[in-house]
Amino acid sequence: MLLAVVPHVAYAQRSTVYASVVSTKPFVVGAPNPQTGLFYQRPENDTTWQHTGRNNIRAFGLDVLPSAKGQILCIASGNGVHQSYDGGKTWKISTGWRITEVLSVTIDSRKHEVLYCTTPYGVFKSTDGGTSWHEKNKGFVALFSPVLLIDPRDSNTLFCATEDGVYRSTDAGESWQRTGLSVGGVRTLAQHPTDSKILFAGTEDHGIYATWNGGKYWEKMEAGIDHSTFYAITFDPTNPQTMYAAGYVTGVYKSTDGGKSWRRMNDGLTNLNVHSIAVDPTNGQRIYAATMFGGVFRSDNGGASWRYAGLHGSQVWTIKVLPF
């Protein structure tokens, strides 16, 4: 382990990049999988990353509470949800045996003791900071859930990607109703930073869908899109008209008209299987693409060109950039 404590700084315009690594080669249970788990870096560290928490964990998702400036960290992993409340000095798996193969974890930024995790067996919620977890699957037809969003303006409103379309809860997960999108294999969701009614969904085999009305109906985005499987969609928080999307052999697509049309931006991106994308909230030109078995790539010019940014050979499931 290189360093156990995530640094935090007091001045603005700095950012920290977090990446969760599932594996560093095609995985078989029992084989060594040491260089996995949660990694982080400052952008100025170029290709160098530091590790925190346990090695040998299949880290799918991650979340970091922005207001805690790196002190509250969560990892979604094969063994459950790992949590740290001291910036990575100590960790604990807060879930028990009933929660496994956790694909994402989400902290409610308004009430940080409220957490959700998604799994192949549906959604689980904790209201006591991970001390206890409860299944929240009422209304789902198919339980497999890769990701969940909390509306940043209303903690009771959640959106969940499932194998049976996009579901919405307006009672903080107590019940779920399917939105207008019912295509199978929804892999990712993105919500507009300032207009909660605008959401995008990336799917397995069915391309990208968008809704402008909170999910009542969805429209398939086709202009400029030549691929069908998308694992990542994100808005540029500094300019929400700019968006990025990526998935299976897609490389990175960029839109500058709020998702209406797209074009590929792959110069220098040598691995086109991209599972996660993040835009630096302090610099909208700095984009990170997390690839499957190719590590991380970075663009400093809004996707016009890319260069390798470390974690060689890693299957990086999730990448996030936080403004501290």
Next chain:
Amino acid sequence: MKSVKQATVLLLLFISTTVAQSDRATYLKEFRQRVEYVKHVYDTSQARGYYQAAVRYALKKNVRQADSMFVEALRVPRGDMFWMFPVIGTYLNGKEVMSPETKSAVRNAWKTYAPYRGDTENHWAMYYASLFLAAEQWPNLPGSEWYNGKSSDENRLEAKEYLFDWARITTTIGQGEFDSPDYFAEYAISTILLTQYAQDPQVRQLGKMLTEYIFADFAVEHLDGQYLGGFSRIYQPAVYKPLLSTASAFAWLYFGTGEATSSGWIVLPALSHYELPEILYQIATDRSKPYVHKERKRVRNVIRYGKEKNPPVYKYTYVTKDYGIGSLHGGILQPIQQHTWSVRYTYGRPYTAIFGLHPYWSGMELGMFFPEEVKTLIADVVASKGTYNNPDKWTSASPFERTFQHKNTLIALYDIVPGTTTEHINGFFPRNLQERIVDESGWIVCKAGDTYVGWYPLQEYEWKEEFENPANRLNDVGRPVLEREKEAGNWRLRSHKLQNGYVIEVRSKDEIGSFEKFRTELKRRIPRSILTPGHVAVEYTTLGGDNMWFRFPEDRKLNGAVVDLSKTKLFDGPFLQAEVGSQRLTITYKNKQRLLDFTTLTISE
């Protein structure tokens, strides 16, 4: 007169008891000899590892050498749950004699190395059995002393809860990773360790009952060291060389069958005090009367592309002293390593099996069971199980395959969608068959000692002689690298028709007489079939005179009556009986009975 009768009864009772005790004594004597053999092999081995250390500790010989081996092995921990059970097993065998430094190294390993819990039932059995024992060994430690941040109490309670829940679901709707010749060891080791070492009397009793449960499950489908198929999971060499499976090592150790082995999988069991109840090895080895045994298991957790998490699996097995034929009802029940049906027999080791399959693979199949991205799953799986996307592979689940078995007759049907992987079916015929005759009637008639197998292909086919690829090596275009041997190769039957099937008849010399008579009788029985897309059906009257009608996928009739598989019990045969949901298994052999009651956690006789 009355007193004479009483004396006679008493004498008979005495004799039977004496014989039984003598049988038990003989069994135990021979069992202990096998145990000593295993210990000797590892005690004198020059290799250095957990098992070599464990044996030295158990024998209290060369203890410092064992310390050195143990510490060395702990230095680079790897293997997840495959690391956990050897480590705790070795520790428990040696903790009374090992050095404080070694103890400290073991303790530190449980603090610093984070084993993955895995994604299958055997992984979790090993993980939680080992974690439970470790948490008992180091009680009252805070979370900071454990790799997962949980305290000793939290780990112990979580492990106990899981183990009891695993027992509940297994004894209610069946095992998910059921009847696996290659994963039997993982369960047996876990439960035997609990039986031997758990301090909590409930968990110790649970371990004992689960050990008997899985051995009972094996015993009724055991023949001459072999597990009788179908199987949820098996590796490719063992599918046609059955004694290569780890279950066969346990059969040798506990049933005294098969071939002597020093497999590492039986070291910790051999070091334990565990002895199999008499009734189980009697069931495993008494093949004086043929019998039908039926079971219900469950599909491994379906996480995508299915409405039901654990649909039922129906297994049917017919067992004689010479052969066994067993089948799963078909479809995708387990990914990658499923073996849907086979005939296995006592003649001709190591090649003692005939079977057929549709070699299928897809991202959909893997996505049903694994949470990673579907598009990359095939590449992930092929990295560790290289034959997965090989059209010549010998293990496979297929959504286009179904079976219908009645006693020693089996029908397999296939309705394969064009464009799927693959567009052919395969049959395996071992090279050492005494006869493999293609009769003008269409029957392929095989002789393996006193076992005769008839195979009636419903469609045209081709033969291919092929040689083994022991290392599963692939050339630069992904084809197996074959090592041609001086002997003849095994034979592959391949048929490229998408609507397809075959009828299998098996008889022993005892059942039908001569091989010629078997061949003659088969000639008179030609199946009638319809083989068009969406309508694949066959009607056949067996050598036993029963009429079987089978339409793909699930319409089965026997002598005109619908066969309703959904009524299948958890266990249903002369030796084992269990109702679905009962959590009770009744084991019967002659006048003896043993009840495993998981609702009360008791064993009664």
